[in-house]
Amino acid sequence: MDHPHTENLVHRLTTIRDHLEAGMDRREFVRTLVTGGYAIGLAGFLGVDDFLAAGDDEVPIVTALVREDPDDPWSLEERTQYVPAEWYASVEKAIELNELLARTAFTGYLGSAVVPNSYERGTAAVSVGLSSDLESIREAIDGLFNGVSLDLESIIDIEDSRDKPDDIEPRVIDSISNPDIPSGIACETAESIATLAPVMYDPETEQEFFVTAEHAFNDGAEPDSDRLSLPTENDDSVELGTVEYAHPTEDIVAVVPDDRVRPSNVIDADSPVRVRGQLTRMGLADLIARDEDLEKVGAVTGHTSGAIQGFDAVTCFTDNFCRYGQIRWGGEMDLTDGDSGSVSYYHDPDGEDEDVLVAGFNNARTWWPGQSYVWGIGAYTLNETYGYHF
Structure with missing residues (x-):
């Protein structure tokens, strides 16, 4: 059984991610950390330093794993950049929708x-290949994820x-x-x-x-x-x-x-x-x-x-x-x-x-x-x- 403190941390991290996806600005983010009981040392774990360096409508993403030393394959470093929070939220939701479709594996998928x-x-889309015209799939899922469209083929x-x-x-x-x-x-x-x-x-x-x-x-x-x-x-x-x-x-x-x-x-x-x-x-x-x-x-x-x-x-x-x-x-x-x-x-x-x-x-x-x-x-x-x- 998971420890209740671990479950609570996971829930709080999920809540933080939801706020990030909604485009929370930096001051709101800091207030959320404080009211959530986070110690300042947890900032590095959450990637807060990167977040605070971004603009109010941006979030950091990791785009690549790159060798600091070209001759040392074990010297990998994360490379980050800032992207619009609205776009990031749409992409994350598209990833979740795609995972849902894959898990469901309905007939014709x-x-x-x-x-x-x-x-x-x-915005973002999920492209779906079907063995027949299943418009009912769109009706069942469309609208669950704002900013994500379904492209059925x-x-x-x-x-x-x-x-x-x-x-x-x-x-x-x-x-x-x-x-x-x-x-x-x-x-x-x-x-x-x-x-x-x-x-x-x-x-x-x-x-x-x-x-x-x-x-x-x-x-x-x-x-x-x-x-x-x-x-x-x-x-x-x-x-x-x-x-x-x-x-x-x-x-x-x-x-x-x-x-x-x-x-x-x-x-x-x-x-x-x-x-x-x-x-x-x-x-x-x-x-x-x-x-x-x-x-x-x-x-x-x-x-x-x-x-x-x-x-x-x-x-x-x-x-x-x-x-x-x-x-x-x-x-x-x-x-x-x-x-x-x-x-x-x-x-x-x-x-x-x-x-x-x-x-x-x-x-x-x-x-x-x-x-x-x-x-x-x-x-x-x-x-x-x-x-x-x-």
Whole structure:
């Protein structure tokens, strides 16, 4: 049983969050802290210092986790910025509505995603995919969340609309002259080709991993036995390592490097870029509000870019289970067979010219009429679920 003092604290924190969403100004916020019995030392825990530094109609959000030292993957710091309180309240409510839809999983529900509008509009939407026209869903939910609209779209004939796979001619590395293996190039399993992602870190063990898509292992990756390798121009294959963790729902595998090679934070674009950190959930919301694009480098289609179409997405299109914490971006032409395992990223506005922030993995694309985007697990979801970071 939870301790009553703990329950009381949770209730008070929830009340504070509700006031923040309503656009409380700084003096009201301080009065709420005092009347609520908060000690001044709790201010740091609540992020009050950031709040007090904002304008009366603003609140702080964490947009990214970024390395203070580019060469030290354990030096992550939170990057914050101030956003309009009205917009923030709408986005938070859209997140809650999206979670409610996903938990309900009513008949005909194929997925949904949170789509913030611009800062000027101060609103947000939830895009919902349905297998039929269920206007009753709108009637049941519309109006429960002020500032949040529902965008309902019927999706039909998914199974019959899948494209035939194209012949794959992936980008492969010339040779292994450097033990640091860049990402954005082809890697291979015993069954197929995928794209190698940048190095992923597990802070609990301080382990560095090679990463790619789990579905590249046709029957599912087997930890401690299945291996990942690297094809080269001279038709040799270099062993990268053995699968340590397989996450089928998130569609990634974490591979422990062999002694000869190690994963790198460099993405092999035309002008190579360096991963400096990753975007948070609210960081993606900020980019959507400002109409910013993401980029990727795949082993087959190379470098492409496109608009972000939603985050916290739920996808129930292809399996007998749903995938949560996804992002949607770009169009169906931004991904093809062999590109899975690549990451989408955004250039770090506060870093060096070559620095980028990872948004998430690219695992699949639409193939049915009426919708066009790439989807994959968000980097923030992996961090929240497993502690992994880039």
